Amino acid sequence: MCGIAGLIHRGKSSNVGSELQGMLQALKHRGEDSTGYALYGDTDGKNFIMRFKVGENVGEGSSSVMEDVSVYDERKKIVDETLAEMGAKIVKEERTLPYSLRYEIDYNVKDLLEFSQRIESIPGVEILSMGKSLEVIKDLGNAKMVCDRYSLDKVVGTHAIGHARMATESGVDIKSAHPFWGYPFSDVSVVHNGQLTNYWNNRRVLENKGMRFMSECDSELIAVYLAEKMRDGATLEEGMKASLTGLDGVFTYFVATKDSLGMAKDTMAAKPLVLYESDDLVAMGSEEIAIRSVLPQEIDTYDPFDGEVKVWQI
């Protein structure tokens, strides 16, 4: 059992970091092995923001192997050198935790595939997100712990999706935590509640087509599946509709892009989702109490039906 939450403000920005923290914290009983945020912040859109990790959180409950912190420094150094070789200029650098970094990069390229492949060819390095608005922040612990650790409560933006995880299919570590970046597409992220039963079949097919998987978490398949559909020319909504039959199992998932937020529910409607929709705000979560954290007044909500796909623009 995991919890997912998302919201999109239409026509304005808001404190989405704090709002999503409240929504995910309300769902912490659905799992607090790890929590992840995909925040679409207000930026000038000039530079890429790359969130990446050079190691794992090896704290209490982690399934990762302990490493010496000096290894992280070496990996960071190789990343810096690789960026320089590719002509990418680091405009701003933040190292929130020894294993977690945020770079603002001046890099003029549309195809991020080669860029990502080179960075991730460095052992122990994984790009959590890449985009001009998207930032994926994920770590072990509940929503408040992660929010406090990364100071997310002041992030202002238009939309966000997040995930409170109870690890069942794979390890308790950052690489298996949601959201997943829609590699190699800029600003695409996915969170999922459920279980996919044709993960390995799909993974083999997609890997043969050149797509990349970083974890053994079944939910990552959704991000890769949608990315592959979009690579072949499908729109986000077309990819999501195809996933209703292409993915087997039970799922409710959210996907976000730079200017949109979408949801899809499997044809058995086996996983919960409550939705609130108004002219200026769409908020949704696994349970109504998540929505109540941002809208405490009495509101009209509903459960989307089986096989339903919806996409909203900012």
Next chain:
Amino acid sequence: MANLKTVSKKSKAQSMGMHTEVLTGRTQQKFFNPDEAENFYYFGTHDVDFNKRTEIDVKDMTAPEANKEIDNLMSQGYGTIVIKNPQGKHSLGVGILNKLNLIFEGSLGYFGMGSCDGPIVRINGRVGWSCAENLMAGKVVIEKNAGSCFGAAIRGGDLICKGSVGARTGIDMKGGTIIIGGDAGAFTGFMMQRGRIIILGNVGINLGDSMYDGTIFVGGEIGSYGSDAVDSELTSSDQDWLKRKLKVAEIGENFDVSKMKKIVAGKKLWNYDNLEPTEKKGAI
């Protein structure tokens, strides 16, 4: 297995997998025998006065605290209780086993009004998954929408949602009536064993899948039929019952029930082992 020649008839039957013993203990008949009513104690119930009314604000309470407060008020004889600011909390109003007039001014989360026997409840909001699960008797009215598994495994009572409901409404229900004013999702009436479901709007795929018994009435379009769910003739007595029920439920009083579809169990699945191979194929 024991030597069947040397054991008693009773033991022989049991050795062969049959059970001939007469069930003892409290039966349904004794349960409701008025002559023995004074000997019967239903744990956790209270005598309440409907005219004694009070309100509580549960905004800053946890669900267990709110439920304890409801129990405390019932023990003081309050028969009409208004709950303010439920704010989507889970498991509110569960386990009420006596008559009570309960009004929620807002929405409930999961398992609201679960395992109840007797209360009359009005929820001026929405409910999450598994509302009124295992309801034995009473009436629960939801003014807005409801989540999935609405009325799961109810045994009796009336459960009414004036809006739309999610998937698997009435799953495993064993009695009672569920009335939906709007649309219903997939697998409505999944594995239902008794009781009736009325849907005035459309219903999703696999309606009545693997139902053993019971009846489903649908006013709108049906996505698809589930295994062993079949059409049946809508009789005049069905129509009379539907009109009466919709009127009592304060929902769809003027609805044209004559055009509703009636779906029942084909009863092939529960005799599955007796079917010919070709019939088995048809049953599933």
